[in-house]
Amino acid sequence: MLERRLIEVEGTVQGVGFRPYVHRLAAARNLRGFVRNDAGRVMIDIEGELATVDAFCRDLTLAPPPLSAISLVHVKRAVPMRRRAFQILPSGTNVGESAAAAVPPDVATCDACVSELFDVHNRRFGHAFISCTDCGPRFTAIREVPYDRERTNMAPFAPCTVCRAEYETSSDRRFHAEAIACPRCGPVLVARRVNDDNVQAIGAAAITLAAATLRRGGIVALKALGGFHLACSALDAFAIARLRERKHRPAKPLAVMVRDVAAATALCDVSVVEQSALTASARPVLLLRARDSAAVAALVAPHTATLGLMLPSTPLHHLLLAAFNGPLVMTSGNRSDEPVAITDADAHSMLEDVADVFLTHDRAIVARCDDSIVRVIAGEPRVLRRARGYVPNIIALPFHAAATVLAVGGHLKNTICVAHGRCAHLSAHVGDLGSLAALRAMRVAVASTIHLVGARPRVIAHDLHPDYASTRFAESFATDEGTTHRVPVQHHHAHIAACVAEHGVREAVIGVVFDGAGLGTDGAIWGGEFLVVEGAHFTRCGHLAYVPLPGGDAAARHPWRSAAAHVARADVSGTSAASARPASVDEREWQLVQQLVQRHQRTPHTSSVGRLFDAVASLLNLCHVSHFEGEAAMALEAAAGTRVALGYPISLSADHCFTANAARVIAGVLDDMERGRDITDIAAAFHTTLRDLIVLAAERIREASGISIVALSGGVFANARLTATTNAALLTRHFRVLIPQQVPCNDGGLSLGQAFVAACALQEPLCA
Ligand SMILES: [Zn+2]
Ligand SMILES: [Zn+2]
Ligand SMILES: [Zn+2]
Structure with a gap:
């Protein structure tokens, strides 16, 4: 009995050798029909004996090419056409909703290609552009889907007759390899x-x-x-x-x-x-x-x-x-x-x-x-800069976004994100928006992501900070587009939302956000936050006690300023306080900062844990001037190594929104310095203190709210020691712990969080 089926396969199925795979499966069973790329999927039309067609359908998803990821298979019966052969047909062109999901990331040169590259007898010996169906450029090469040579950066290079023959031979490793080339016909x-x-x-x-x-x-x-x-x-x-x-x-x-x-x-x-x-x-x-x-x-x-x-x-x-x-x-x-x-x-x-x-x-x-950056933290590889090899993989949302959302991220480590349907499309790392070139790159990322998704955003989400270049872009984008609805999202809310979105969690979570700086709803600079986050809403349950920090952004570049502020605030006297000033800092400057702190003059208040790291790193003489974000914190983590030490005393105030005062930590560090305690011990004790603080705060919030999921986010959690020890301590107290993995814990993840918050807000009228 003759059976014909139309099969649609969705997911990462283009540019990963899927059509050749289908061809081999069909040819081995003597089935007829065709396979072709469509905008966002692979379409298979297959016919043959019923049992053989059944076997084909069963085997299709059993051992797909290693780089593919099938998200959906849709099968329909049809009237047999009595075809004579199985072919790979040219691509269809209707642009489907999931078109963007079909572009795979770039893939490093595979082992088979590497051995050909260094084989003097191979015709591709020393060919700097060798690739196959399993490897090579994809995201950085594809101009449009479907993935065919004429829509890639290989379009100008016509394959020679030998390459053409390989492309057409079903038993060849490069059967339907779109970027096929050799020293005779490829780039030079x-x-x-x-x-x-x-x-x-x-x-x-x-x-x-x-x-x-x-x-x-x-x-x-x-x-x-x-x-x-x-x-x-x-x-x-x-x-x-x-x-x-x-x-x-x-x-x-x-x-x-x-x-x-x-x-x-x-x-x-x-x-x-x-x-x-x-x-x-x-x-x-x-x-x-x-x-x-x-x-x-x-x-x-x-x-x-x-x-x-x-x-x-x-x-x-x-x-x-x-x-x-x-x-x-x-x-x-x-x-x-x-x-x-x-x-x-x-x-x-x-x-x-x-x-x-x-x-x-x-x-x-x-x-x-750019190159991606990964660190193994708490036993898992975690992406700290998401770019080559990961982009444009989609992040699946736990619900369907009611409208297309564009989120423009923060100011540092900028990325942008478009949420459409159940997919979040997070751009590659754009960088710090301090230059015109970076702003241009952000605009390109916005335009190309929207183009790939194929839908205009109706909602635009951005940070609360009015002076971020990304916020200003959002305002002008909304004006240009006329009706676009703007959703400002608090910085630390976005950090936790990104973590929650990545893990597909919809319940309320306790959010612990430790980072450098983000504008709070009270006008202060937040960065040591204990929140309860539920979708579009968050409550601030507690934070690191405010310290007046003169100089704003200058403070971030000069850890000694944070040291001066924290020492003045801690109200320590005696020789330890006097000796806190680093030799390289002018005494008058040091005193000026301390006076400003004591008089609360022209000084923004901050709860930043990043600045607390700066203060302690400077007090330990590890770093007084910071050349890049996180330098002092990295030096402090390096100093602590794997040494085990008890923490300094830290407690939570009884307020409804509790505060944790770092004064006793600073006093303890100064005392230890005076007594000549080993720097490694002090750095280790400081890390333990923060772990203890998180556990204390999480227990307090769980008691009041019954919530037992803790999400850790913010750039400070790139610190492997702090994250691993905190994770372990929370697990022994029976918390479920969420830590960012595919999405950076630092500001590179903000745009996903903003998009998630805006998408959650869109859902609300439906629930009410
Ligand atoms: Zn290869
Ligand atoms: Zn060639
Ligand atoms: Zn941040």
Whole structure:
């Protein structure tokens, strides 16, 4: 009996070798019909004997390609057409609702391609653009769905006859590999020495020229997947110092690329979980504990105990690492914190006086996408910067958004998010909105995400802070669009909402938010918050007691100011208070800050735990001036190591909205310093204090509300020690603990939280 079925498969099913997989399944059973990509899905039309068709349908979801993720299979019976063969047909073009969900993230070069790359007998030996159905650029290469070559950055390259034959051979590894190419027909690698336009090398010679430059201590700008990288030897202190000076990046840690896991293990301790995060197809920068014996120059990551390592993600990186034969600093191709360059023209104008050699090619980068950063915290890999390899994976919402929502995030570590249906589309890391270039990049992220989703937003969510560039963008967007409805979302509410959205939780949770700064509903700068969050609503149950902090933003860059403020506030007297001033800080400046605090003059009040970290780091002489966000906190975490110590006394006031006063903590730290207690012990005791505070506050809120789910978020929880010990302490007290995993705990997650809050608010009239 002849049976015909029409099957729709949704999810991440394009650009992942799904059609060839279906073709193989059908051909093996002698079934007829076709498979093709449609806007957001794969359509299969299949016919044959009933039992065989049944078997096909059963097996379809059993062993799909490793990079695919099937979210829905819809099957319909139809009248048999008596077809004679099974074919892969050209894509359909109707744009479906889930079109955006069909684009997969970029995938690091697979093992099979790497072995061909280094096989002298293979026709793709040394080909810097080798890829297959299992690997290669996707998000950074696809202009439009459905995923076909003509809608990618490979459109200008016509495959040669050999590549064409591979593409059409069902038994070939590159059967229907859209980006198929070889040295004869693919993009061409070019290296050019700056200040000497005559020296130019092509293909293998380009790699040789770049590697020679690196060996001589030079800097190479190379065109990677989602933007340019800047590379130099990680063993050459002189080269690194030059890179830091030219890039205007004096202290922020630099990532290092190593060839394989063995090379990573030579530099850092790598656990089993960390090894799988390091080798995952996203190839993030993984923050690892550096070995004392690590051979990389101290300038790579000064004042931290961690080192950010990544493995090669593209054939170009593989070739360069092999030719150089050692660890390479591999950092974003930008100046300071501006967006990474993606075109050759941008790279040349931005990096002309940074790089000695440009290693580039004629394949365009369609979407900007930085390296992602991951750290294993409390036993799980957690994304701290979400970009290459993770974007544009969707985050499933626990309900259907009643209207399309655009959320524009915060000011630092900006991302944007579009919530549509049950999907949240979180953009790649845009960066700090302090430059025009960053603002332009944010606008591009907004436009391209809306384009991919295929729906205009009707609601726009943003932070409460009126001066954030993102807030101003939201206002102008709403004006331009006419009817768009604006939803301001409090910063810390958004932090917890992002965590809750990611975990698909709909119940009320206790939200603990520790971060640097966010505007509160009372006009103060919040950052040590204990909330109850339920969808569109939150209640502030308690917070770290306010400390007047003179200087506002200047305080964040000068941890000694936080120290002066906290010491003045703690009202400690005697020699310990007098000796608190660091030698590098002018006595008059120090006293001025303290006087302002005591007189409450022109000083914003803050409950920020980030600033408390700054104060303690400065009191311990670890960091008085901060060159990048979180520097002091990282130094304090590094100082504590794994030492075990009892915490300083801390208690909660009896108020309805309770406060926790850090005065006794500061007094304890000063006492310990005077007594000459080991810095490691003091840093460890400080971490224990914060853990104890969270447990105390969570118990208090549970008693009053009956809520026993705790969500931890805010940038402070990038601190692995604090997060792991707090998680363990809460678990032993039978709390359920939610910690961000796929979405950054820092301000990179705000836009998802804002979108979630706005989507929850839209639901309310329906519930009432
Ligand atoms: Zn491959
Ligand atoms: Zn070819
Ligand atoms: Zn924040």
